Amino acid sequence: MSETAPLDITGWTCPAPLRDHPRVVMGHGGGGALSAELVRHVFAPAYGGPALADLGDSARLTLGGARLAFSTDSYVVRPLFFPGGSIGDLAVNGTVNDLAMSGATAAYLSCGFILEEGVEVATVARVAEALGAAARAAGVEVATGDTKVVEAGHGDGVYVNTAGIGLIPAGVDLRPQRVVPGDVVIVSGEIGLHGVAIMSVREGLEFGVDVASDCAALGGLVEAMLAVTPDLHVLRDPTRGGLAASLNEIAAASGTGVVLREGAVPVPPAVANACAVLGLDPFYVANEGKLVAFVPREHADAVLDAMHAHPLGRRAAVIGEAVADHPGLVVARTGLGGTRVIDLPLGEQLPRIC
Amino acid sequence: MSETAPLDITGWTCPAPLRDHPRVVMGHGGGGALSAELVRHVFAPAYGGPALADLGDSARLTLGGARLAFSTDSYVVRPLFFPGGSIGDLAVNGTVNDLAMSGATAAYLSCGFILEEGVEVATVARVAEALGAAARAAGVEVATGDTKVVEAGHGDGVYVNTAGIGLIPAGVDLRPQRVVPGDVVIVSGEIGLHGVAIMSVREGLEFGVDVASDCAALGGLVEAMLAVTPDLHVLRDPTRGGLAASLNEIAAASGTGVVLREGAVPVPPAVANACAVLGLDPFYVANEGKLVAFVPREHADAVLDAMHAHPLGRRAAVIGEAVADHPGLVVARTGLGGTRVIDLPLGEQLPRIC
Structure with a gap:
């Protein structure tokens, strides 16, 4: 910084959760736990109103x-x-x-x-x-x-x-509070493409990989899904912080748990390989043309069919469900019958991904 | 810049008016002629639609x-x-x-x-x-x-x-195309306060002057004016580029001329002194809590009264009128019977004023 505030800025008491970071770090912009702390303890107290309190996209x-x-x-x-x-x-x-x-x-x-x-x-x-x-x-x-x-x-x-x-069309009411145990979790396609594409050309990190960003506008896909039923419960686009951040936000705001079938999440081989080399988890890598949907069980098949019929949803897949157990927690079942907790990331693995 | 575009960005033919500046200069952000060139030759061709074409505030x-x-x-x-x-x-x-x-x-x-x-x-x-x-x-x-x-x-x-x-309330239609010769030009108060306040504390330029920014929200003042008549013709807030830029934009878009009575424009002594020392013209200095209005002659007195009754319009003054002569040109009549042309500024006198 070339310049700090010349006038009095004393008198602000740093809330305890922020005291580890009295100065802004890159992670505060990562869309994870550090970003959420800044919103909760700095922005919301200063100017949060009813609309901001939702904290949706x-x-x-x-x-x-x-x-x-x-x-x-x-x-x-x-x-x-x-x-x-x-x-x-x-x-x-x-x-x-x-x-x-x-x-x-x-x-x-x-x-x-x-x-x-x-x-x-x-x-x-x-x-x-x-x-x-x-x-x-x-x-x-x-x-x-x-x-x-x-x-x-x-x-x-x-x-x-x-x-x-x-x-917003009449009858549509998408928010995490509407999620109930039994809701089916659908992802619209292969994850991790945007993050890996950016990493592959980031200065000092370049590596050869045949991966392009999935950057695309999802309005048409959402329209096709809502044409099946306006009664979808919640949608999120897993950008910064990836699928892990979106699912954790929904779990926390809905008070339900989420169980993923790890093997059902579509991860392209090139993304899996790049993540293995870089020591990253594809669940935390940013997407820019994907969505995750919590859909009432009775509509799940029809919504999935509608997604498969849309160019941006051809690889859509059921990846898990909302559960009454472990409210607020996202858990993945691995192929071997084990489980692991998918935490909210602290920040983004790579800064300035979007 | 630490980084330039790694992919092909050739093939863009720089329009002639921009060729003096193949790289961005501070003035491109100044709200004057250089900013207008960027909008006209770069942004509008790329994504300009009907709403953007208006180029209003x-x-x-x-x-x-x-x-x-x-x-x-x-x-x-x-x-x-x-x-x-x-x-x-x-x-x-x-x-x-x-x-x-x-x-x-x-x-x-x-x-x-x-x-x-x-x-x-x-x-x-x-x-x-x-x-x-x-x-x-x-x-x-x-x-x-x-x-x-x-x-x-x-x-x-x-x-x-x-x-x-x-x-926008029903019946209100504010745009420069509605200006006609005979319209009365009113400014809501003393000009130049924001710009001089910033200059007085700008690093490397500090000088002692008892001037505070006029930064304020004008919604209430505009409501009071519209309560007199919804038939105001155009309003502008003279920020970057000052009164000169706002009047030139209105003159150009309306196709009328504007004549100012220079002595009628309220310039506080501290602003006049600071401008004299710095070699600046107060007409070009930024404001953040003022507006300029073009009002049908028959409503001008009542609108001025309503402005005087509002805390942000106490020093409102008639400063000139729209004329059929010299369409698109802003001319100030000086106290001695002379005239001078008030041009659209190229950029802002001081960068990063807002």
Whole structure:
């Protein structure tokens, strides 16, 4: 930091859970336990209202009689362009997907750039073009924008923030509190692709692997699932922190346990190999075009069929169920009849994955 | 920049107007002519739709039958805390004011933090508390948020993005295309306070002056004005680029000319003195709690009375009028009977003012 607050900032009592980290560490942005502490002990006390208290992927609001979903993410991925996508694709699909997890069809995005002095205008243009192409593919309109520039050494080429608004269809009410024991857990496809694709081109870590990011907009897949029944219980897109973080958030908020059949989770061989070499667990690796759904048992087969019929759900699979045992805890049954606890990660294995 | 795009970014033909600056310069974020070129030649071709084409302070949308305003800004102000406010106050009031310029009452904000590794958690907490206090004062709820962390040397403590949505009341249609010759130009109070307050504490530039930022939420003032008549023509908040940038944008988009009476523009003595010393023109200095209104002549007196009755409009003054002459051009009449052209600034006089 080149600059700290010149005015009085004393008088703030650091809550006990944060005292291990009086200064921000990379893990605070990882979407795991450290991020959750910051939200719980810093942001929520400062400005948390009823909508924020939900802590879902997007807020659900009513305004002028319309049921809206509203969500934001900043994108700081390195490198800006990677196999299968770019920061421009992420900035659209990440926010569109957060809206889709409320069942909402994304309608409008805002787009705020923070550019670093000295970045090539051609690079900015390439990011903007990727963002525009992704928006057209997702059927969402960029309605408003802003550009700020910071001095060289205070940014990293291009950061993008998008916020999105979408309409939630009547009868749709997706939230973890609706999960009940017996719900079937479905993942929409192969996990770990985005994280491994980024790692494979990350400076200082490059390795040869034929893996592209799964970055994609999930609005159409969610529409197809809701056409089977509006009575899905909860959806999440397992981005930072991977499947493990999403399932732990749902288990904690719903007060049910989750049991996974470890062998049923689709892990592509290239992801499994890369994770083995790097000492990572694919359950914790980020995805950008996958969702996990908790579906009432009586609808599970039909929802799975609808997913298989959609290009982004061809490899959808039942991977487990919600249980009354061990509330709040996610447990995987291994092939040999053993079990292991899938914890909420502390941070992200690799910073700046999105 | 520590990193450039590793994949092919060739094939982009830099439009002629941008060729003086193949790399991003600070002025691209200044809200003046350089910013406008970037929007026109890079962002609009890549993803510009009908809503973005308006280029107002906020987009006006219809969703689920509701008439909404939608706006975003990133905040990168240095220092984080300054006389009269902080980045947290700006992040609320700046976006609330962009919505108010569409006549909308801000309802919900999103909030995305980009934190630099190593910043004190107490500093983040102070920013969050200021943001929360400003949101409560403005009557807006922070509904959704996100936190990213970047490595030391790739940020500057705290950057914040907010996006906001609000309802536009029936019968309100504020846009520069509605301006007609004869419209009265009103400014809501003394100009230049925010910019001079920031300059007075900017590292390497500190000077003693008793000026605090005017940072404030203008929603209530706009409501009071619209209560007189919904038929105001256009509102703008003169932030980056000051009164000069706002008036030039309105003149260009409306196709009318603007004539100012220079002596009628309220400039506090401390701002005038600071500008004289620094060689600046107060017309180009940023404000964060002021608006400029183009009002039909028959309503001007009543609107001015309503503004004077509001705490944020006590010093409101008629400063000029829209004219059929010199369409698109802003001209100031000086006290001695002379005139000078008030150009659109190229960038901001001081970077990172908001």
